[in-house]
Amino acid sequence: MTTFVKDIKEIPSLKPPQETFVDDPTSLSEINLDDLVFDLQNGLKNLNNLHILHIIFIYSITLKFIIKLQQHPELFEKFRNQVIENLGVKDLLNELESHSSRSPSICDDNETRLKIDTSNTQIFNNLNSSNTSISTNTETSGSSSSSSTTSATSSSSDLNNQPKDNNNNIRMDEPNLTILKDHSHDDSNDSLTEVRKFDHNFGEILMNNDKNISIFADENIDDIRYKGNNNDNNDNKTEPVYIPLEKLIETTNLQTPEELETENNQKELKKLSKEIYNSQKVKSSINHQHLIKIFNLIKLPNLSIQNFLLRINQYSSSISKVAYINSIYLIYKISIILNFIPLTNENSYRLIISSLRTNIKNLDDLYQKQKIFKNVIGLNLKDLLKLEISFCYLINFNFNFNLNYNFENTLKNFLNFEFIELVNFFKFELFDDYIDIVNGLST
Template sequence: MEPDKNIDGVVLKTQHETFVDDPKSLDDVDSNELTSLLADGTKKLDNLHIFHSISILYNCLNNLIKLQQDERLLFEFRKKYFEKLNLQDVFNEVFEEKSDSSNSESLNTSESSPPSSPPLKLTKFSNFNDLGQKYTKETTPDSLDNRPIDTDIPDSDDAVTSDIQSFIPIDKLLKESTLEPVQYPITSPCIDRLRKEIQQSRKIRYFSKHNHLQRVFNLLKPPSLTLEQYLIRIKTYSTSISVPVYIHAAYLIFKLCIFFDLVKLTELNVYRYVLSSIRCSTKILEDVYQKQKSFAIVGGVSRTELLRIEVGFLYMCNFNIIVGENMLNNFLKNEIPDLDRFVQSMK
């Protein structure tokens, strides 16, 4: 049978899902199929299920751990990715400095430093009532409630006057404000902004407290739960965490490991990096979330430890954790499939 010439040149519809059942558990998610759907743009941030997002975060963490175990392959992956973004000059500058200062860094790490953190205290729950907390909106972490009174705060009127003068008058603000779209909004991908962030990360790497910040995340021994079980535990008892939060957390950890070269994930520190990244992402994205004490119990840490790893994570991110939807979709379509394919080629 000869092909019908009348249908030549007809544009076919783009691939899309129809009548697909949502996964009931993490086992129902095929990671390879999900990665291919992300690569061709079929799956995006707005049509991901909660188990899809957890699977993406879990696979991203596992791939980063495997990749960082081999310095040669890690260097090769970084080099290819920086070239893809036309950041070869930044790559050469960053890693030339790293190789030149490797000896001095090894000497610094051998000096006395604070011990690793204690193991996670994972309480067994039978239901949500065991938490004893409701999901309520909080303005400040509960762990700050018992902080000592700061006696250095000035009680003069000069401090109040200086704070008031620092605000811009409304009439002046209205005259100078404009509704024209910004050329490079902070929520959209921008190579120049990424270049500046990578250059700023070098200052954090050589900061005297950087080793101390990292050691806050190290555990003395692996917890009783696997990483997959730990993520399911967070999902079960922290139901207010949404899909964008898990993807947002994966992006921040990927940026710290690959772009900034500030974190080396291991089986001992990945749990606290997950906990801090999810917590920081929740506070930046959600209006209502668990109280500090309740989330600390779910994560197996005290409120003081949770606050410490949050602050340490924010310092390593240079307090820049705002990520827009376009950036997250670009991360799902490019970085996640590239990382997965590269790690699978290592086998």
């Protein structure tokens, strides 16, 4: 009786398989999805040795499976919960939801920025209103422009009429200080007052101190010694103080690469959980509904998704494979993980354009002009720029590679786990649709 091993990793002494003398595919019909999944699972295919047609095949399959899966809401929620649980952020999301129910003051980054802008606007309005009131008082009182209050708020014509001898006696800090303190007493206004007071007195400090002027006027500025006298001899120099090695070891936090990777992974998971939580809050806003309408098409083009990607590759062959894969991952993230936009046939084409184009500009060294790329995809310059900006706001300017140490690992995880998880789930739950989609790509 013969037995079969489902996974070659179950045999411990077997060498890892390697591809030898394998021809690259010349069309999408030569790619078999089951063989591709097997190669990705067992390390035969990775980010480095995938052919561009393999990537286009993965791109097309991912979009078609997500579009079909979102037509079945129950299966979509089941798969999304499975993905979130495998990512390890389910417990973090539950903590955020329970914490937000106890303290409703938690807000996302957009709300924080809005509060900051509102406070700054309030400060600016306070300053304008106070300046307007003082200028009104000076007009009604009929006082001369030589007073300190009038000099702080007088117009350019009044300043021209002042005597030149009194220009040095004008103090700009006192009226501004009284304006701010009379109008408001919050910390932001006090800090703004100190900045204004420093700016007005800084010129007087330089004018009254010849040493400070010599610092900026000296030609040999590199030879200036700010601490100590220039007449110090080498014999009088004090020996530098060295920290003992034992004390350095006690006060230094030494982490192994494994511990550092674990800590960074925890930070990424917390960041992702906050992103998922905040996306559900923004999803119900009017601005979000208006934003996703930009990607919808009134009429579908004659080209299918795979033929559209093949056209882009034909006329823009300089696009890197990393840009393609990260473009797929971002669409997968906003449609599955964040559940931020429903992926349909009407908006998939423009999402491909915007996601791919923004990744090209950020990841690729070879830059293709907008005028050339617009002819490839069939858009004008205005609509192309509009799609790029809208996509940046859709993903909240988080392109997965900005200040992210785990960029390469994220793409590897998408190919080795998340894409395979999507294929296996779709094959098990919607087998008939699975066969139709795969056969459609082959033909």
